[in-house]
Amino acid sequence: MAELPVSFIQVTDITHVTPRMARVTFDAERLDDSVGRTPDQQVKLCFPRSGQQLPVLPEQGDDATSWYQAFLAIPESERPWMRSFTIRRRGPANTVEIDFVLHGDTGPATSWAGSARPGDRLGMVGPSEVYSAPVSLTDSIANSDWLLLAGDETALPAIGTLLEALPEGAPALAFIEVADAAERQDFQTAGDATVNWLYREGTPPGRSDVLIDAVRKAEFLPGSPFAWLAGESAAVRALRRHLVNDRGLDKASVDFSGYWRFKLTQDDAPTAEDMAEAQERLAQFQAAAADGRPE
Structure with a gap:
């Protein structure tokens, strides 16, 4: 079982990338040199409960399973809220930047980010x-003719890392759904990337079909793509079905992740569709590990 690093991080700076996206710079107690060096690198952030200055966490251990069992054994009233995030950028020394979508006091992460201070x-x-995943995204992209990216604002940090990691001239086509034009971001990339910004214009997140419709109507680049999809779970499933059933992509060429669920949080029980998605992702990763092909 892989080691599960556990540490505390401290806010050193907060900037607004857009009106609804805050970039928080953290100083970590310790960071492995590989942290933040590859695209789409995920971590779990643990947020303190009301009245706590610091989240209550078990000590770091070599066994991820036993650590998580110890985490669940913390009384619910004291157990931190845990949420998944992508490392946007590695800074000097032990600093990392993580982007937070600001959508009001609707959850522990966005509520914390809205009032965070150094x-x-x-x-x-x-x-x-x-x-x-057992096979890196870098390898998956390298073994395809071009890269397809699709997601909402929650996927923006990961999409940014993927675009910025593209080799010189590598073709890519990105579709990004955000609230409005004020949420656009600029990315520095050596690749030959076309970014399509899609605006909900007043439609609530999770209720717009603008992303799905854009991908369905899009003229794809020549050759076989590797597709990376993330965002609201139902939208991600619809996009994946379209790519596999209508566009003929092999399931192994589609990396997909439901980051959030409309009207549900990560603390709510998984739905039948969530469980089916998790089982399929597990089977896909196991197959990729077994034969060494890109997932």
């Missing part, structure tokens, strides 16, 4: 192989 501390679990 000196505030969170727990960080990972990065770890526990959260990684």
